[in-house]
Amino acid sequence: MKRGVWLALCAASCQPPPPGGGGSGAELRIIAVDVGQGDCTLVIGPDGTTVLIDGGGIGRADAVAAAVMEESKGRVDHVVVTHYDADHLAGLADFMLGPDRLANTADDGAPGAALWDYGDDHTCTSQTCEKWRQVSRGRVSVMEPGQELQLGGVTMTCVAVNGALPDGSHVTTTDENSRSVAFLVEHGDFRAFLGGDLTGGGEGTADVETPVARYTGRVDLLKVDHHGSLTSTATPALAAWTPRAAVISAGTDNTYCHPSPTVMQRLEQSGPLLFATGEGITATTSRCTAVTPWPPDSVRGSTVRVSAWADGRMEVDGLAVP
Secondary structure (H helix, E strand, O other): OOOOHHHHHHHHHHOOOOOOOOOOOEEEEEEEEOOOOOEEEEEOOOOOOOEEOOOOOOOOHHHHHHHHHHHOOOOOOOOEEEOHHHHHHHHHHHHOOOOOOOOOOOOOOOOEEEEEEEOOOOOOOHHHHHHHHHHHHOOEEEEEOOOOEEEEEEOEEEEEEEEEEEEEEEEOOOOOOOHHOOOEEEOOOEEEEEEOOOEEEEEOOEEEOOHHHHOOOOOOOOEEEHHHHOOOOOOOHHHHHHOOOEEEOOOOOOOOOOHHHHHHHHHHHHOOOOOOOOOOOOOOOOOOOOOOOOOOOOOEEEEEEEEEEEEOOOEEEEOOOE
């Protein structure tokens, strides 16, 4: 992406909020950006307040910058890192550093945004984590359970971080994914769950999903945790969430075999309309031994755009969701 576009992003992110409000006719937008095998989400409130959550993997900074420019006209008020895995953080860190890959220069992405993560304990020693430390030094705050971000009548509440919930309960976290920052997004009668790579007990991971789902109760939109990995999307959690629509962020023919056929079966039994940024597994290999069993009414292959209103109405890619 050309340097001028990045500079335009910087200028746009510092502009005052556009007019708008949080009434029943006001639109909330949630965009699952296609970053290949990785994760990047934009949440845009009715007043234009924009939250950028993660930013995909290595080489995805341009995709993040393009999505921010297209969807929010360059505005970013909050940046959230759910956890420090490279497929969530690498593209975000490079976007924040800008094309020159230097912190605190004129081409930095989202220079005025508030930055949030789960609290750096320096156990991550990767180059990606070092880049995040460069760009976030002196600016980043630790997200706490129950903390709220306000987006013009929309409330994003942190419902999990480091295994801790707002009700004071705590699940001992066993890996990086289980530490993910997770949000309940509420706009009147509409509710969405965004959980990063939160784990649900699969493959020996900590089950953080189930107590979180019992805490949040039903949701209309589920951003499927961990790209549909077998570690996540636990059956008890799905039973509590009962989503009307679900979105999977996963790359086409990715090396992790996401989404898991077992998770796809759980989702089919739960009944939401299914949308995905990629095609999952289209051909079997020695590593990925099954083609992704997509339901016939699923929509997949590019950025997924959700619009929602306070009366509970929801559209995904222009399709009304009952």
